[in-house]
Amino acid sequence: MLEDRDVAVRTARLVLRGFTARDGAALAALHGDPEVMHFIGTGRPVPRDEVLAHTLPRFVDGAGRPGGPVGALGVRAAEEAATGRFVGWFALLPTHPGRPEEAELGYRLCRAAWGRGYATEGARALVARAFAEPGVQRVTATTMTVNTRSRRVMEKTGLRYVRTFFEEWPDHIEGAEHGDVEYAVTREEWTSP
Secondary structure, eight states, rough: OOGGGGGEEEEESEEEEEOOOOGGHHHHHTTOTTTTTTTTTTOOOOHHHIIIIIIHHHHHHOOOTSSSOOOOEEEEHHHHHHOEEEEEEEEEEETTTTTEEEEEEEEEEEGGGGGHHHHHHHHHHHHHHHSSSSOOOOEEEEEEEOOOHHHHHHHHEEEEEEEEEOOOSSSOTTTGGOEEEEEEEEHHHHHHO
């Protein structure tokens, strides 16, 4: 059973908590799913050994610290509140080290959790958390232009389209020629009626 100090955010259906070593198999399965990784990084699944040796320790260490800026909330494991089933992760990290006034929102969910509104629910909870405390003034998120599902989540979360941009990537992913998009919301926009 989770103690309140282990939980960063609760929603109606989700619990966002710090990662632990026990999350290794679920995280490796998530990052090893070709459909989940299609629009991310190299566009290919991440090998299990790499997830366990590099990604998991970074997530365990990067959960944010009590009393720290909300932008340091870090990466949180997401599980269904009713069942405790791992459904993915959400992140809220400063876009620039030492500048917590702008934070970047991220998320990655298991395919079994797609289409259930979890991405929007978790993302909205993190944005609300960011703006509930002083410090964060703007939340951003990016994705590939062709990743329409993620773009819809950003819009439903309350972020607005800002720009399309092009970056050099070492590996070509189908659709990369259309660039990436940035969405954002400011504290003022979030709190305005």
